Amino acid sequence: MKKFINSIDDLVLDSAAGLVMAHEDLLRLHEEPLFIHRRVPKKDRVAVLSGGGSGHEPLHSGYVGFGMLDAACPGLVFTAPTPDQIVAAAQRVDAGRGVVLIVKNYAGDCASFQTAGDMLDMEHLTVLVNDDVAVENSTHTTGRRGVAGTVIVEKMVGAAAEAAADLYECKAVGDHVNANTASMGLAFSSCIVPDTGTPTFEIGPTEMEVGVGIHGEPGRYRRSVMQADDIVALLLEPVLKDLQFPASRQVLLHVNGFGGTPLIELHLLNKLATQRLQAEGFKVVRWLVGNHTTSLEMAGASLTLTALDDELLSLWDAPVTTPSMRW
Amino acid sequence: MKKFINSIDDLVLDSAAGLVMAHEDLLRLHEEPLFIHRRVPKKDRVAVLSGGGSGHEPLHSGYVGFGMLDAACPGLVFTAPTPDQIVAAAQRVDAGRGVVLIVKNYAGDCASFQTAGDMLDMEHLTVLVNDDVAVENSTHTTGRRGVAGTVIVEKMVGAAAEAAADLYECKAVGDHVNANTASMGLAFSSCIVPDTGTPTFEIGPTEMEVGVGIHGEPGRYRRSVMQADDIVALLLEPVLKDLQFPASRQVLLHVNGFGGTPLIELHLLNKLATQRLQAEGFKVVRWLVGNHTTSLEMAGASLTLTALDDELLSLWDAPVTTPSMRW
Numbered sequence: 001m002k003k004f005i006n007s008i009d010d011l012v013l014d015s016a017a018g019l020v021m022a023h024e025d026l027l028r029l030h031e032e033p034l035f036i037h038r039r040v041p042k043k044d045r046v047a048v049l050s051g052g053g054s055g056h057e058p059l060h061s062g063y064v065g066f067g068m069l070d071a072a073c074p075g076l077v078f079t080a081p082t083p084d085q086i087v088a089a090a091q092r093v094d095a096g097r098g099v100v101l102i103v104k105n106y107a108g109d110c111a112s113f114q115t116a117g118d119m120l121d122m123e124h125l126t127v128l129v130n131d132d133v134a135v136e137n138s139t140h141t142t143g144r145r146g147v148a149g150t151v152i153v154e155k156m157v158g159a160a161a162e163a164a165a166d167l168y169e170c171k172a173v174g175d176h177v178n179a180n181t182a183s184m185g186l187a188f189s190s191c192i193v194p195d196t197g198t199p200t201f202e203i204g205p206t207e208m209e210v211g212v213g214i215h216g217e218p219g220r221y222r223r224s225v226m227q228a229d230d231i232v233a234l235l236l237e238p239v240l241k242d243l244q245f246p247a248s249r250q251v252l253l254h255v256n257g258f259g260g261t262p263l264i265e266l267h268l269l270n271k272l273a274t275q276r277l278q279a280e281g282f283k284v285v286r287w288l289v290g291n292h293t294t295s296l297e298m299a300g301a302s303l304t305l306t307a308l309d310d311e312l313l314s315l316w317d318a319p320v321t322t323p324s325m326r327w
Numbered sequence: 328m329k330k331f332i333n334s335i336d337d338l339v340l341d342s343a344a345g346l347v348m349a350h351e352d353l354l355r356l357h358e359e360p361l362f363i364h365r366r367v368p369k370k371d372r373v374a375v376l377s378g379g380g381s382g383h384e385p386l387h388s389g390y391v392g393f394g395m396l397d398a399a400c401p402g403l404v405f406t407a408p409t410p411d412q413i414v415a416a417a418q419r420v421d422a423g424r425g426v427v428l429i430v431k432n433y434a435g436d437c438a439s440f441q442t443a444g445d446m447l448d449m450e451h452l453t454v455l456v457n458d459d460v461a462v463e464n465s466t467h468t469t470g471r472r473g474v475a476g477t478v479i480v481e482k483m484v485g486a487a488a489e490a491a492a493d494l495y496e497c498k499a500v501g502d503h504v505n506a507n508t509a510s511m512g513l514a515f516s517s518c519i520v521p522d523t524g525t526p527t528f529e530i531g532p533t534e535m536e537v538g539v540g541i542h543g544e545p546g547r548y549r550r551s552v553m554q555a556d557d558i559v560a561l562l563l564e565p566v567l568k569d570l571q572f573p574a575s576r577q578v579l580l581h582v583n584g585f586g587g588t589p590l591i592e593l594h595l596l597n598k599l600a601t602q603r604l605q606a607e608g609f610k611v612v613r614w615l616v617g618n619h620t621t622s623l624e625m626a627g628a629s630l631t632l633t634a635l636d637d638e639l640l641s642l643w644d645a646p647v648t649t650p651s652m653r654w
Contacts, residue, residue, distance in 0.1 A: 002515035002535065004555045004592040004628065006599070015591045018598030022582075022614035057590035077591075188329035208329065228331045255349075259589045262623045263384035264342045264404075265331040271345030272333070287349035291618070296589045297626065301331065326653055 001197040008194050012054045012074055019061055023323045026065045033082065035089035036061045037071040046161040046170045047071070047093040050102040050154060051086060052109050053078040055193070056214060058324035059150060059293045065322030068158035069102075077193055077296075078215045080108035086116035090124065098123035098167035102154055102174060104146030105130040123167055127174030129153050131183045131304065133242040134211030134219045147214050148256035148293040148304045149181035152316075155325065159318035177312060182242040184235045185302025186219070187212040189260060191295050210234065214258070214295045228265075232272045235303045240280075245307040247281035252288070252316060254304035259294035261301050266290065273303055286316055292324070328524040335521050339381045339401055346388055350650045353392045360409065362416035363388045364398040373488040373497045374398070374420040377429040377481060378413060379436055380405040382520070383541060385651035386477060386620045392649030395485035396429075404520055404623075405542045407435030413443035417451065425450035425494035429481055429501060431473030432457040450494055454501030456480050458510045458631065460569040461538030461546045474541050475583035475620040475631045476508035479643075482652065486645035504639060509569040511562045512629025513546070514539040516587060518622050537561065541585070541622045555592075559599045562630045567607075572634040574608035579615070579643060581631035586621035588628050593617065600630055613643055619651070 005011055016036055020029040028039050035051070050060040051073030060072035070093035073081035090099045099120070103113045105128050117124060131149030138145055153174050160173040187209045190199035200216035203209060208226075211219025226234070245251075255270045257263075270289045277284050285308065293302075306312065320326055332338055343363055347356040355366050362378070377387040378400030387399035397420035400408035417426045426447070430440045432455050444451060458476030465472055480501050487500040514536045517526035527543035530536060535553075538546025553561070572578075582597045584590075597616045604611050612635065620629075633639065647653055 002533075002552050002626065004558060004588065004596050006555045006595070011591065011595060014598050015594040018594035018596070018601070018616070019590075021601050022594070022597055022616045054591060055589070057594070062590070206329075225329050228333045231331060260587050260624055261331065262382070262586045262621055263346075263389070263618075264338065264381060264623070267342040267345035267349070267384070268333070268338060269331050269345070270349055271341045274345070274348050289345070289349045291590075294589055296591070297587055299329065299624065 001192055001194065003194060005194055011194060012076055016061060016074055019323065026321065026323065030088065030092065033085040033088050035071050035073045035085055036064050037089065037092055038064055041093065042070060042095050044097060045095055045164060046097045046167050047095055047099045048102065048158050048161050049089055049093060049099055051075065051081040052104050053080060055296045056294050062324035063151065063154050063322045067162050067318055067320035068154055068322050068325065077195060080112040083112050083116040083119060086113060087119050090120055090122065094122045100157055100167065100170045100174065101126045102157060103128055104150055105143055106140045106145065107142065125167055125171040127153060127157065127171055127178065129178050131178060131181045133182045133184050133238045138213055139217040140215065145213055147183045147185065148254055148302050149178065149183050151292050152181055152252065152254060152306050153177045155320060156312060156315040159315040162318065173315065177306065180243065180307040181304060182239045183302050183304040184239050185212055185300060186210045186231065186235065187258060187298050187300030189299040190216050191298040212300060214293060216295055216298060228268055229272055232269060232276055236273060236276060239303060239305050243305060243307055250283045250285045250308040250313065251277065252286040252306040252308055253277065253284050254288040256293050256302045256304060257291040258298040258300040259291055260297040260299035266301060269301055328519055328521065330521060332521055338521060339403055343388060343401055346650065353648065353650065357415065357419065360412040360415050362398050362400045362412055363391050364416065364419055365391055368420065369397060369422050371424060372422055372491060373424045373494050374422055374426045375429065375485050375488050376416055376420060376426055378408040379431050380407060382623045383621050389651035390478065390481050390649045394489050394645055394647035395481055395649050395652065404522060407439040410439050410443040410446060413440060414446050417447055417449065421449045427484055427494065427497045427501065428453045429484060430455055431477055432470055433467045433472065434469065452494055452498040454480060454484065454498060454505065456505050458505060458508045460509045460511050460565045465540055466544040467542065472540055474510045474512065475581055475629050476505065476510050478619050479508055479579065479581060479633050480504045482647060483639060483642040486642040489645065500642065504633065507570065507634040508631060509566045510629050510631040511566050512539055512627060513537045513558065513562065514585060514625050514627030516626040517543050518625040539627060541620060543622055543625060555595055556599055559596060559603055563600060563603060566630060566632050570632060570634055577610045577612045577635040577640065578604065579613040579633040579635055580604065580611050581615040583620050583629045583631060584618035585625040585627040586618055587624040587626035593628060596628055
């Protein structure tokens with residue numbers, strides 16, 4: 001296994017420490033139990049907390065900061081955080097207005113956040129993200145998986161909280177974004193989870209896994225590699241079918257890389273997807289292109305659309321200052 | 328070859344178009360000849376221009392914007408831009424105060440910028456970047472190669488130009504940064520150049536190429552994979568030997584991924600490198616961690632140090648708004 005790693009036991013903590021060192025103006029590390037939180041706590045605002053397995057960086061810890069998350073709880077690689085991490089983080093960031101928990105729909109994450117929720121002594125509500133249209137149930141999930149749309153939910157809920165929305169309004173924003181967001185991805189290669197040291201799945205030299213999950217779990221089917229134009233059509237079709245919004249609606253397009261695909265290819269996908277959407281009459285008005293919700297070094301990408309209204313557009317445009325998203 | 332690609336002929340232009348679409352608030356595309364430039368031109372300031380082979384994204388086009396580059400000229404993958412690109416871009420961005428050309432030290436880039444320089448009818452000066460301490464000469468270079476330190480040169484020269492430094496002062500800043508910057512990297516895997524469709528070099532399942540270049544060109548030697556702590560020591564030793572600054576000096580640490588290495592590993596490297604430097608008495612005061620100067624999807628990373636003084640620190644901290652660097 002060729003990775004920059006000292007010991008599997010220390011990887012998640014040491015990596016979190018390295019992130020916080022690089023952004024000491026924004027972030028603080030809480031080691032035991034592990035979470036990353038804002039250096040300057042919010043006052044009199046709803047706190048926004050997320051977490052999940054490590055290996056998807058920058059999700060979630062790279063989005064802690066002004067206008068997005070107050071804290072992120074990283075689990076072991078592809079493993080949910082423990083309830084005590086979530087409880088300790090919620091206690092740290094609660095400013096008396098309650099806490100929104102943003103949870104990707106995986107069985108492990110749901111169980112940990114549910115258990116933590118039962119232990120929390122402040123008001124809290126959960127936003128469940130399940131934007132992946134690839135499969136209805138999967139290896140790790142009952143119902144649809146939460147994937148790259150999570151970043152969009154976190155951005156918009158974070159902006160609402162910063163603008164003094166109350167707990168129920170923040171929850172409503174999150175549910176509204178999730179309902180208007182759909183994603184579909186594919187992979188050219190598997191990642192290698194450090195714990196196992198071997199590829200999660202085998203894939204032939206000319207195959208791609210369509211509908212792959214962000215842990216390398218199976219999608220819809222395998223097929224031969226296609227050219228990028230055809231891939232874009234293949235990914236957009238189920239996303240548009242799921243959202244079923246009128247072509248007059250403004251949309252945010254998120255081209256997400258899974259970690260091992262370089263920017264030159266992601267920008268190409270963005271050009272092709274934008275042009276295809278425009279040709280069908282959609283108004284693409286905002287873009288996010290890059291490796292945001294990754295699967296370690298997996299090669300592949302997903303396309304996510306969010307149907308915007310005036311509220312969501314203004315939440316997207318609101319200022320944000322985090323390690324991996326700032327404007 | 329598994330890549331998101333339509334045709335090799337269109338890749339560079341289409342990818343540049345995709346970048347500009349995603350950042351239409353900041354960037355404009357000039358198609359023929361190809362360059363990317365700032366949407367809002369500078370007035371009465373020195374213009375800063377760079378360029379080089381594609382495949383190193385976000386370098387250079389991702390750094391066009393306020394406080395950094397005025398234009399970037401992407402060549403074909405791992406191929407220098409042509410002189411006509413550079414001339415057209417310089418003419419577009421010159422605001423009457425001259426143009427600084429930031430050039431990575433490769434034979435092809437030097438030749439193209441030299442030819443372009445001979446054709447330019449405005450004042451211009453060149454900053455040559457050669458921060459790579461791995462090898463004195465290489466496959467593509469006479470003298471040391473320009474690698475990840477280029478981003479630091481571009482940031483600081485861009486800040487100086489924005490602050491109304493004249494052409495000679497901008498050139499002096501660039502030379503000063505370059506003289507105080509050193510880098511060393513290694514690779515676990517090769518990238519695949521789309522044109523050839525095969526790995527640039529073969530490497531065994533437990534080998535790493537120490538001192539690798541950003542086109543996958545050979546470095547100093549091969550050896551067996553080591554744990555991250557030992558890799559950090561191996562990379563920092565020649566960097567510190569080259570810079571030979573006193574331990575009391577403040578330093579910027581740049582952990583750069585080559586494209587195929589995930590953030591979880593880069594942050595781990597950052598933690599280990601920072602702690603090692605601190606243990607030797609160095610004051611690490613600024614950090615840049617991420618995939619900035621890449622080699623397509625190559626797995627690997629480099630460590631770069633810049634010895635700071637008050638001027639360089641304030642140039643680093645100056646506001647910047649580009650696709651891939653903003654604060």
